Each structure stands twice: as structure tokens, then as C-alpha cells.
Amino acid sequence: MNIVRASSTSLFTVTTGSSEPIYRQLVGQVQRLVAGGQLAAGDELPSVREVAEQLAVNPMTVSKAYGLLEMGGVLERRRGLGMVVAESHDKRRPLAERLEILRPTLERAAEETAQLEIDPDVALQQFRKMLKGKT
């Protein structure tokens, strides 16, 4: 029943029609990019205005996401620079930690696979194809 529409910028993607609010989607994306080392300590994030305009979302939504990431110690507010990735995130997180972040998404996929009675091997084959297509 959900309508899913995605639009992307260089950094962020938002999906509407999901039960996950847009600000939480943004928080999750920054957390993943930082954990994966694609965003490293000192990297500057696009301004609230830029993200809001590119994604056509309310600027309050973007600043809420940045605010939560700041409280969580992922981002730091730099005078004159805006938001940067915090100093403590100087390298990619260990594999175990990154897997833990991925876990809820995989759990959901596993649950849906079972509901649809799709053979695990078939589902895995599809997943492997997707992973290769994207990387």
C-alpha cells in the first residue's frame, strides 16, 4: 500500500511513504557513511539549506537530523564551517560493529522472506546480485 519514491543527491537519499520519518532516515545514512569510513573526521557536511533544497524537504527536518547526530557525538558544529564529522571518528569502525548496524535491516528482510515463503537460497542469490550491481 505504501508509495515509495526516492530521490538522491550526492550524499543523501530520502524515501517517502515509509513508516520511518525522513529525519531518522538522514540520521541513519550519516551514521552508516561515518561507520563505513566514507565520511571521515573533519569532513564537512552540506549545509541545512543545501540538503533541504536538493531533497525538497523542510529545513527543520534536516536540522533536526544534524542536531541528533551532534548530540550522538557523530557530528560537531564548527564555527564558520557548519557541521563536520567529529574528531573521534577518525577511521572506519570494526566489521563486527558495522554488521551490528546492518542487523535490523537484515532481520526485516529475513522476516519478509519467510512470510513470502521464498527459498533462502533464492533470496540470497538475489541479494548477492544486488550487492554486486551496486559496488
Place this chain on the structure above:
Amino acid sequence: MMSSTIEMKNVSKRFHHKAVLSGLDWAVPAGHVVGLVGRNGAGKSTLLQCALGLWTADDGSVAILGEDPAALSDAVRAQIGYVPQESDLFEWLTATQMLAYFRTFYPRWNQAKVDALMERWSIPANTAIRLLSGGERQRLSIVRALAHDPSLLVLDEPVASLDPAGRRDFLREIVDRAIEGTTTVVFSTHIFTDLERVAMDIALLKNGRIALSGPLDQLSEKMRRVEGPSAVLAHARWGQELARSATRDAQTMLIVIVDEGSEERLETLARQGVRVHAVGLEDWFIAATQ
């Protein structure tokens, strides 16, 4: 600024004995972007028109930018932009002629903005308006409403005849205003993906009242669909129950807004075969307005 841009108290409006609004309370905070939703025929247009003074309420009080809508001063009138659902443009004029005409009514007129939007939205400037497509008229109507840099923008289903690209352009325009933080925007819509993108607050009109209103993020985070045996759910209560329906096999489905203590109770219920799901806005709307 914490004051309300639109403030309606106990407002009722009847047409031929049919009550459209009955004892409605609604406050729109200054600087917010508010999405007004409700089923077809719920009275969204009537509500917006009462707020603007295009109808007089039978009962209750209405204030818009601090004034009585039936006796607006020129100064306040010049701060309001309105895009009606039905295009009320002058069919025989061209867009350029019509905009020049409206310009004479406003002390402030942002011609640079008008030119930029006409160009960006590809609106034929020198063709009679009656020859424009539905989408072009709607875009022109939006340009007219934005031209005098209103501090309150009221839009009645502004994107109904726009294609997805046109809607995205329109949303960007709203976003630009939200960035400046000086414009209050109220728009009615059926398109939830648009709401999700740009609305800070949502207001649901149902049975002549605002049945639910508040920050969109908070509401969507606390919204749950609860399903389980009717026997278990018969007496279950949460922060706010929006819908309840019995389905097949003595099952009950609820749409609820959970509060502080709810999570714990839901966990207890989960052990008795009750399932709890997060809900997307659109699913919530369908369930809550049935």
C-alpha cells in the same frame, strides 16, 4: 514569534442545514508549514475559506494575523497569499496582463521572483489564460499568490493538476520560504509524500473538527497499528485511539498513538498474540478516516 497566524475557536459553519464545521478549534503557529488533510467532502476548502473570511462562520471566532477576517485592514490583506482549488484567473487576459493588474493592488511586489518563476515553470506569458493547460493555470495561480511575498500563504490543493516534476518544483518553493522562516504556509493535500517532505505540522479534519494536529515527526513516530484477538484488545487503552475495527475471526485492528507507558503494555500484550506495527502516513490516514 510564538503567536498564532490563524486562530479559530469553536467555529461552526452550516450549508443548507448540513453542518460542515462543528465547534472547530484550530491554531496555526507563525512560521510553520502545516498540512491540512481530510477525506473528500470533509470541509477542508470551507475551513480555509472561513479562515480567510470568504465565508462568515455561523458561530465561534476567527482571527487571521490578529484581525477579524470579515474586516481585514489593507495592510493585513497584503500579507496574505491564497491559491484556491478552483482557478479564478481572468480567462481573457494573458498571464503578463493579469499579473500587471494584480500588481496595482499590492504595496509590495516581487517582480524578479515573478519573472524567475514564470521562466522556471515554463508558463506561457503572452497567451490568453483560457488557452493554458490545467497545470499551467495552477502554476500561474501559485505565482500570483507568491508575487507579493506574503507572510501567510494558504493553498487549497495546490498541486492537484501538477505532474511529479511540477510538484517537486512547487515543494522547493515552499522549502525556500521555510528556510527564510518568515512565511507561514497552510496547504490542503491528498498527497502524503509531499506532506512528509515539507510539512512540519499536520492537521486532520474529520466530522467538522480538527481531530488530530501536531508535529508530523512526533505523530508518525508514535503511530502504531495494533492487531490481535478481539478478546485481548477489547479493553486495551492507549494514549489516543484513532480507529478501531473488528476484522475476520474475532480479530481487532486499532490505530493508536502510543504514550509514555504504552510500550510496556504493548510488550505484555505481545505475549498474548497481539502484533504491533509502525504505520506509514497514508495507511494511518486511511484507517483514521474510515
